[in-house]
Amino acid sequence: MKTFIPSKFIVERDPARCIQCQVCVNQCSFAVNSYDAADNEVMADENNCVGCHRCVVFCPTNALNIRKNTLDYRENYNWRPEAIEDILKQAETGGMLLTGMGNDKGYKVYWDHILLNASQVTNPSIDPLREPMELVTYLGRKPDRVEIDPVTHTLKNAMPPQVKLNVPVMFSAMSYGAVSLNVQHSLARAATEAGTFWNTGEGGLHASLYPYGDHTIVQVASGRFGVHSKYLNAGQVVEIKIGQGAKPGIGGHLPGEKVTAEVSRTRMIPIGSDALSPAPQHDIYSIEDLAQLVYALKEATGYRKLISVKIAAVHNVAAIASGMVRAGADIIAIDGLRGSTGAAPKVIRDNVGIPIEMALAAVDARLRQENIRNQASLVIAGGIRNSGDIAKAIALGADAVYIGTAALIALGCTACQQCHTGKCAWGICTSDLALTKRINPEIGSRRLVNLLRGWAIELKDILGGMGINALESLRGNRLHLRGIGLSDNELKILGIRPVGD
Amino acid sequence: MPANPALKKPHNSIIEINAQDIATHELNNQLKQAVAAGANKILMKNVCGQRYIGTDINSPVEIEIEGTPGNDLGSFMNGPRITVHGNAQDGCGNTMNEGEIVVHGHAGDITGLSSRGGRIFIREGVGYRTGIHMKEYGNKKPIIVIGGAAQDFFGEYMAGGVLVLLALNMKDSDYHRTRYMGTGMHGGVIYMRGRLESHQLGREVGTAELNGADHEVLSGLVGQFAGHFDLNADKILRHEFTKLFPLYHRPYGRLYAY
Known part of the structure; x- marks a missing residue:
């Protein structure tokens, strides 16, 4: 069945730079690049290009560039290219759409709405280049109480197994x-x-x-x-x-x-x-x-x-x-x-x-x-x-x-x-x-x-900027975080205060 | 671990453990100690609901259980031979690699789940999803023989091994009640007695008469089953059997759009 899906990328090959070495032909596992020996020319079947840049990185003469295919549909916020092309794929195969990697949609990335704190005047920051800093973390169940033997100063509890990071x-x-x-x-x-x-x-x-x-x-x-x-x-x-x-x-x-x-x-x-x-x-x-x-x-x-x-x-x-x-x-x-x-x-x-x-x-x-x-x-x-x-x-x-x-x-x-x-x-x-x-x-x-x-x-x-010398002191310390551009409810769930508060 | 006074050595290599009022973890510790002490055979008395018996024992020791062992009997098991004089609960032989479990009674749900090797013989019936996702690899081939009937989803996702359903509690003319038998099956084989309507089978399952090679496998397994429970193998084999097999090795091949 002929596919109605246009190619996603355009392969630009600078003829002045291309030396027909065929590195791109060998590197591309999606069969985009091919070599025509009769014409001594490297060509591209752009329909197969996934935009992974393997050919660009390995081209010895920097002759290649991959650009997004700017082919436009009539503007329509609901029927954006992805919605149209997903339907085409399914109409052509009858299957459920399969994909790799993580969610690529524009849902809010909360990390980008949280800002970290630092020390100024009222408590000193620490210079990690010259002072000890502890990042070691132990994973595992911790006892409810810690008992120390007063004589030997060793732990009296039996510790469950831990792993060290x-x-x-x-x-x-x-x-x-x-x-x-x-x-x-x-x-x-x-x-x-x-x-x-x-x-x-x-x-x-x-x-x-x-x-x-x-x-x-x-x-x-x-x-x-x-x-x-x-x-x-x-x-x-x-x-x-x-x-x-x-x-x-x-x-x-x-x-x-x-x-x-x-x-x-x-x-x-x-x-x-x-x-x-x-x-x-x-x-x-x-x-x-x-x-x-x-x-x-x-x-x-x-x-x-x-x-x-x-x-x-x-x-x-x-x-x-x-x-x-x-x-x-x-x-x-x-x-x-x-x-x-x-x-x-x-x-x-x-x-x-x-x-x-x-x-x-x-x-x-x-x-x-x-x-x-x-x-x-x-x-x-x-x-x-x-x-x-x-x-x-x-x-x-x-x-x-x-x-x-x-x-x-x-x-x-x-x-x-x-x-x-x-x-x-x-x-x-x-x-x-x-x-x-x-x-x-x-x-x-x-x-x-x-x-x-x-x-x-x-x-x-x-950590040093916050005046903290161990990761353990930051753990669960939400006072070091402030939210920006978040609703009251989002701040409440994150358990952090807004910037300026 | 302190020495355990309950460990008695009545004979050279037989150790007896009284499981009365002993919690799961402690009981399994005693079992491991007995194996470490060189026992060839361990007799566990008054077992009542303790889980994971036989887990983490990597030798062909014989374990005899009187009473009712709890869930996950022989889970991840790799070698022991367990005989239960009573019923087994859920998860018997879960992800088993090697060994044998013989139950002189019923077994619960997910018997032999994801097992890769070993043999399980159940004298009576079994619960839901027996033999689910059994798989075989190399010379490892899990086998489950059931004397009674089974609940729904028998042999679901089955990818290898042999399931035998003898249904000795049913007449030849009786219909099984199990539904979705062998649904998602993509490997292995099921030999069964008793009648089924086609809607009781998973869509991925085909039925056939047994051929010579099938009869050979079946009579070998029924022979072992009959030996364990003192039954007449020839009498069992005189009944009519049906073979269930996967129609496709790739049942989900045409599912995706790329």
Whole structure:
């Protein structure tokens, strides 16, 4: 069927600069560029272009530029190009629209409406370059009371298991199959070097990644792929995945084409078979059932590992989080509206869930009201872009954040939203071996460690400016936040005062 | 862990545990201690609702249970052979990798959920969603044989392994009451006795007569079942069986627009 959808981008090739080297032909995994040997000319089929910039970055003579196709429809606020083209796609395929990455709609980004405080006159700021600054964070259940032996000055309580983060940033769950093994190697090495954690996602743990166990979170989700006793004990944290910000309430589906020999071995399913992750976990229909799985996993790991429970931020998130804490979770992970995905139905990604800022504020407040905030650590995810977002998240009550998209951008991702096609030209979200080798774990981990180092320095600067020398003192300290351009109700839910107040 | 006075060693390698009034965590600790002490066989008496029995034991030890074990019996199990003289509750054999569970009674919902290996034999009936999302890999192939009937969503999402539904409590002319049987099935096989209306089957399921290879698998499994419960295998096999199989290995292939 002829498609009525116009191309999204225009490939501009400067003939004066193009040397017909065909790097762009080889780099483009969407088959945009091609070489005509008879005419010694490189050409472009722009219909296929996704705007990922791989060709632009690798063109040795800077001959390429990708521009948005400015082809205009008659102006109509309701029938904008996206609405028209989505209908065309469905009329041409009869399927549900599938997409990748996180919600790209213009919902309010609350981080951009929150401002941080700093010290002036009445209390001194601290210079982090010359004075000690503490970013270390321990995740895990904390005792209700701390008792110190007066003689030995040591802790008398038995401490539940804890994990230590040198920076309050972990890498979100991204499964092998969704991302490539080289991406997971980059994440695992970077987490180990930076003293934080990476997360296997629901795809098992490849044999070559077991050595990074001290910095690994293993995930148990509804498909139970690759879950066995060695896997459960391989990491420091076992995360039960209930939901994901990009697709709350929706299961997963790794198509058979992506189940290669290595993916099959790691997921423990036959090569080429569809991997279906059902929407619910069928042993969890209630908080009581969640408690049952939490304790099943504690039994299966000898009570040595932390159990995290991850949910998507939905309307009733505070009450759900309270139940999760009471079910025995050591970590509550909440993924917001802008959380990303390797593949999700577009209508779900774009319309379901609530922003993580609101969910975080509501959950932290609720757990404090109920005097159970100490019983679990709070980790948030879903659109964290920089250290400013992190500082605001910590002040709103988070113990740490997960980053997924930001980590992939560090590896080269340009957020072109083609993850679901398996053709990622940057070699990130694909299992095509010709593409996956584009990520070198040595270089990838360096880029990730650099990012975390940069953010750590910035966080120390932010703390120093506030006159605080430990991240712990900012945690849940909403007096350091002010809202700008927010309604009274939004301020109330965020638990912060407006600017100038 | 303090030494446990309840651990008795009546014979060389048989250890007895009295589960009376012992909480789940403590009972499982005692079980692990008994395995660590080198027991080949552990006899658990007066079990009443304690969960997760057999979890985190990675050896082919024999565990005999008198009473009613609680939910998630043998969850994530990797090796033990459990015999229950009583009924099992929900989640029996949840995400099991290896081992065997033999229940001289009923079992509850989600028996064998997401199991990848091991064998489960239930003398009587089972609850909802039995064998849901069972999968096989390499030489691992989970097997569940049920003597009685099953509730709805039997074999849902099934991706591998073998489910056998003997329905010995039914006459050949009786209809099953289960609905949505094998819905979403994309691998594995179900052998069943008793009659079904077509609307009781999931849309992704086909029915066929058993061929020679099927009969061989079925008679092997019925033989084991009959051996566990002292029944006559030949008599069971004289009944008529139907084979349920997935019509498509990719049931959700044409679902998406790119």
